[in-house]
Amino acid sequence: MSWRLGHARCRGTAALSLAALFCCCLILPPRAGAEPPGAEESLELLGSEASAPIQELLRWLIAGGSSWRPGLRIRMITPTERGLVTLQDRDAHRHGLLSVTLNRTLSAPDCVRNASSLVNQLPKRTREAYARSHALLHICFIEHYLVLREASAWWPFLQTLPASLSHLPLLTKLNVSELLEGSPLLGDILKHQRDLEEQYSEIVWEVPAFAQIATLAQFMFTYCVVESHSHARHHADETTPLLVPLIDLINHRSVGENLRLGYGTGDDPDLVIHIGAHKVGAGEQLFFKYSDDGEASSKFFKQFGFVDPELPVAGKIMFPLTPTHPYYYAKRTMFDQGILHTKKMLESMYGKDKEYKLTHPKAFDFPKFLMYLCKPESGGFRPFRENVARDDLIPYGRFVLFEAEPPLDTIEELHNVCDLQVKPPKCHEALSAKKEVEVERYLTGVVTEQLSRYPTSASADEERLATMQMRDAEYPYIRMRRDEKRCLGTLLGEIREAFLHPSNRTRSAGEKRSSGHEAASEAVDEVSPPNGKQELDEGKSSRRGAGTSADKFLPASDHERKMEDDEDGSDSSPVLTVFGGCLMAAFFVLALALRRWKSTRHTE
Numbered sequence: 001m002s003w004r005l006g007h008a009r010c011r012g013t014a015a016l017s018l019a020a021l022f023c024c025c026l027i028l029p030p031r032a033g034a035e036p037p038g039a040e041e042s043l044e045l046l047g048s049e050a051s052a053p054i055q056e057l058l059r060w061l062i063a064g065g066s067s068w069r070p071g072l073r074i075r076m077i078t079p080t081e082r083g084l085v086t087l088q089d090r091d092a093h094r095h096g097l098l099s100v101t102l103n104r105t106l107s108a109p110d111c112v113r114n115a116s117s118l119v120n121q122l123p124k125r126t127r128e129a130y131a132r133s134h135a136l137l138h139i140c141f142i143e144h145y146l147v148l149r150e151a152s153a154w155w156p157f158l159q160t161l162p163a164s165l166s167h168l169p170l171l172t173k174l175n176v177s178e179l180l181e182g183s184p185l186l187g188d189i190l191k192h193q194r195d196l197e198e199q200y201s202e203i204v205w206e207v208p209a210f211a212q213i214a215t216l217a218q219f220m221f222t223y224c225v226v227e228s229h230s231h232a233r234h235h236a237d238e239t240t241p242l243l244v245p246l247i248d249l250i251n252h253r254s255v256g257e258n259l260r261l262g263y264g265t266g267d268d269p270d271l272v273i274h275i276g277a278h279k280v281g282a283g284e285q286l287f288f289k290y291s292d293d294g295e296a297s298s299k300f301f302k303q304f305g306f307v308d309p310e311l312p313v314a315g316k317i318m319f320p321l322t323p324t325h326p327y328y329y330a331k332r333t334m335f336d337q338g339i340l341h342t343k344k345m346l347e348s349m350y351g352k353d354k355e356y357k358l359t360h361p362k363a364f365d366f367p368k369f370l371m372y373l374c375k376p377e378s379g380g381f382r383p384f385r386e387n388v389a390r391d392d393l394i395p396y397g398r399f400v401l402f403e404a405e406p407p408l409d410t411i412e413e414l415h416n417v418c419d420l421q422v423k424p425p426k427c428h429e430a431l432s433a434k435k436e437v438e439v440e441r442y443l444t445g446v447v448t449e450q451l452s453r454y455p456t457s458a459s460a461d462e463e464r465l466a467t468m469q470m471r472d473a474e475y476p477y478i479r480m481r482r483d484e485k486r487c488l489g490t491l492l493g494e495i496r497e498a499f500l501h502p503s504n505r506t507r508s509a510g511e512k513r514s515s516g517h518e519a520a521s522e523a524v525d526e527v528s529p530p531n532g533k534q535e536l537d538e539g540k541s542s543r544r545g546a547g548t549s550a551d552k553f554l555p556a557s558d559h560e561r562k563m564e565d566d567e568d569g570s571d572s573s574p575v576l577t578v579f580g581g582c583l584m585a586a587f588f589v590l591a592l593a594l595r596r597w598k599s600t601r602h603t604e
Contacts (some may be wrong), residue, residue: 015431026420045070045073046068046072046073046074047074048059048073049073049076050074050082053156053160054074054082054160056156056159057156057157057160057245060104060157061101061104064101064103064104065101065103065270066098066099066100066104066246066270067098067099068097068099069096069097071088072084072085072086072087072097072098072286073086073087074249075285081251082249083249083250083251083285083286084250084251085283085285086280086283086284086286087282088281089279089281090275090279090280090416091275091279092275092276092277092278092279093274093275093276094275095275096272096273096274096275096349097275098246098272098273099246099264099270099271099273100244100246100247100270101271102269102270104157104245105243105245105271106137106141106242106243107137107140107233107240107241107242108131108137108139108140108240108241109240111140111143112136115470118142118143118147118207118210119136119139119143121206121209122203122206122207123206124138126202126203126206133241134226134232137241137243138222138223138226141222141226142213142214142218142219142222143213144158145158145161145222145225146213146222147213152459154243156245157245160245161225162225163223163469165224165228166307167305167306167473168224168305169189169301169536170193170196170220170223170224170302171220171224172305173220174474176189176477179474179477179478179481180480181453181454181455182454182455183454183480184298184300184314184316185301185372185481185484187261187296188298189302192302193220194221196219196435199478200219202318211288213451227303228303228304229248230243231243231247231261233271240369242271244271246262247273250273250286250287251285251287251288252287252288252308253287253288253289253427254289254290254310254311255286255310256278256287257276257287257289258275258276258278258284258286259273259286259287259288260273260275260276261273261274262274263349290304291308291311294312294373294384295312296313296314296371296373297309297312297313297314297376297483298314298316298480299479301480303365305476307476307479310375310376310378311376311379312371312373312374312376312384313374313376313377313483313484313486314371314373314374314377314484314487315371315372315373315374315450315487315488315490315491316370316371316372317369317370317372317446317447317488317491318367318369318446319367319368319370319396319397319400319443320362320365320368320396320446321335321366321400321534322362322365322579323364323365323423325401326401326403326410327402327403327410330410331399331400331414331424334399334420335366335423335424339367340366343364343366346364347364350363351364366424368396369390370388372388372485372488372490372491373487374486374487374491375491377483377486381486381489381490382488382490387498389443389494392499392500393443393495394443394495394499395418395426395427395428396424397427397439397442398418398423398426398427398429398430398435399418399424399426399427400439400442401431401435401438401439402417402418402427402431402435404436405432414538417429436528440495440496441498444492444495447488447491447492447495448492448591450488451485451488451489451492454484456481458482458485458486458489461478461481461485462603465478465482
């Protein structure tokens, strides 16, 4: 009898413990960020400060099944810039801030499915080639934006897109050739323009009626709209560029972004916005990061038209193997075979043409291209990566100038002392003292020659920038060329430092950067321009990038799983901490009851 009583007492205690645990969980505060999905009534809050076209866009999105959490608002950040603001605190790693259904996005397949569409008038080979980029989406966009207009199912979205993008380098009326004289960025912009002109001519050749649909100017403008607003959705083994409404209103920040872009599950998953790794306070603007990690500011500027002061600066430069270098004909075979084949074809056509050689002095040079990255101005233009000169440039320079002392055979010695597996090869062992001096002279001469192509010095550019406003149209161009010069100066200083301390392999990174920076400021300003010539607003643009990994929709990856783990983990929620405490208390009570029951039974 007493055993049964003890057992009943134990069961009663356990029941009380579970009841206490249940009550404890009932009185817990509601989970932060667990608001119900956005509904019709949230339209007024989200779009209360927005224009009529934006409000129409929001109604269209809701009708298509898109949703968002309460407490968001589209707000004019500046007189010309919109942004998305949260009116309440948002915890880190919260899922589902807003979602856009796939049926409200515009992609090339939407046009391909229409047999009479402009896209399907292109030959199959052209469609397949264009599908590898966002060129096919561009043509699809032209049909909806210029031809169908109000008849397009996507018109509520299309009418909210900007009417002008004159701040972009591809579309500006400024004299870019003068503003970026000497800069490799100028060559990139002009080449991009030529490529688009050739693509336009190709489409008109294939579909003559296209010339009546879009002029070259309209073709260029619509291309820039797509390039600066589209995202890339990666699903299975396919990548599909998309134009995405609403998400398109979120601005960029490369440091301190607070949003992540992902998508749901199923065959046609929604596009979902999540809070990133940091909590967002009420009243703060929400940001994406458009740029890739380590992306150069020049590439970003060419696509979006403004300078991001937090992105690394690129100094693009080519170190050539020229016909005047020792054993040129043998060494050129050690470059990439594609380059070798092209140069040999050029040589067969113009190798004996003296006039061609005079007008194209670098035609037969074999190039080693270097994208040298520096930290931004806030980082003193110091090297973005350590020891590029020591580990990459100097070994290459030794290869270019390598020449064995008689009676040794140069080519045989190249195989003995250089790494010929890489193309072009690298010689990591130091050469004779005389040759090392020649290598330094060669490398610094190439950088100095590159700097001399700019019509002004870095100091002159800085003086001009000091008299300008960041909103001035010319400001970002002068800023870009100034940054490039400072970065090249850093490279020049790093090369000199590597030769100044050839045996120093244990200096700290901080010491290395410091002395390299000191050399940089002197090196840039000592270069005299030839002939004695002496960030569009760094606030953010609400424009989106195309085809960059920062703009793609992340699949259910390790990052997504980490977000889910953090959402359910004790570190990310005080509620779960309390829940864990209650559970531990319950186990303690159960253990105590079991111990008393065993004690009672032992006594019996």
